[in-house]
Amino acid sequence: MTADELATPRLTRKGRATRDRIVAAASELMFLRGVAGTSTDDVQHAAGVSTSQIYHYFRDKTALVRAVIAYQTQQVLDAQQPLLGRLDTMEALRAWRDLLVDLQRERQCEGGCPIGSMASELSETCPETRPDLIEGFGRWETGIRDGLRAMRDRGDLRGDADPDELALATLAALQGGLLLTQVRRETAPLEAALDAVLGHIASFTT
């Protein structure tokens, strides 16, 4: 029960397609230019729809933004699969690290993290989106945490390792690394951040 279905109870196949096009176009624009930097007009043209359609499928811009957050969360998690689903060995963690670094390099270190950027922009200015952002981060954190828990349950991590805390620290390092990488346009910060936290996790291996 995302915010989607509640807003528009009945959608024909065509309607859903149009709605999806709007969300996809809005997501790309908001990723590139920020939420405030993206007007509904921009979204219209990019999606090839008319003014009224956006307001037919979304109550207001905030509703659209919430749909964009859900969409980007899915995109981000999908881009990390299948690794994110099995982060239960140091090798998997290192491969995941490399994937994240490569992804940033591919896009010339531009844009940062889609979720992180929106979180920063919206946390204070648009409180109603905070639950969506928390959920997005939460799903990400869960992926990391489950792997670490498996490692500890299996005995690969010592008992004094706290998977929950380590997962949170890992997500934080990732976010901070992405932010600095975005500003400086080089992957060094992301690499340093992830290497440090992975090194820390490795120090708990048996």
Add this chain to the structure above:
Amino acid sequence: MTADELATPRLTRKGRATRDRIVAAASELMFLRGVAGTSTDDVQHAAGVSTSQIYHYFRDKTALVRAVIAYQTQQVLDAQQPLLGRLDTMEALRAWRDLLVDLQRERQCEGGCPIGSMASELSETCPETRPDLIEGFGRWETGIRDGLRAMRDRGDLRGDADPDELALATLAALQGGLLLTQVRRETAPLEAALDAVLGHIASFTT
């Protein structure tokens, strides 16, 4: 030679005071509501000046934003003194960690990092501010790095510890921790992030 003097070569004492009031007011508003969420009108009222004064002291909104970045950088660094100037023992690092956590708690985890928030909002939408943001982060990073270098030079850190990389990782962990703390309105992410990176640094101690 900051951007300040270049823009307005001659300032009387009164002029400088007015300019400072504008920057201080803009900084607070932009911290609370973001750059895009702060209009020049808002700044006017908060600073108690008239429309033309803002454009007398700043060529445009971007110039004002650049001044705000410089101001916030100074504020952030000052708030961490004198600790930031002497981060050359694990005790100092831990005290610094506690200070950062306390600062967040004091402001109810709202707002995140003044520099980090602006970096995220402006990196893509306003490229001309990126050098200012890089410099702000750079000064912060330097404070951390110098302490770690001193530790290694003194022999408190092993030779295989890379102070530059560790400093970068520390700043990244801090930024990511602040972002998650801002979204979730609790200090746990910041604590986890800093504890992890400090633990990692501690693993290099002799």
Add this chain to the structure above:
DNA sequence: ACATGATTGGAGTGTCAACTCCAGAAAATG
């Protein structure tokens, strides 16, 4: 086929934002 409701196009509205202009007050300069 027909009725119902979803879907679409596009003109229109009110608000608010950044920025300009100009003229007068205050301050520095010589």
Add this chain to the structure above:
DNA sequence: CATTTTCTGGAGTTGACACTCCAATCATGT
């Protein structure tokens, strides 16, 4: 004191933005 420059107030301009409205068109179920 005279003059030059900085400083200030506020009205005005231009454009963009979120959002509304209404009429027309299509899809769907019976």
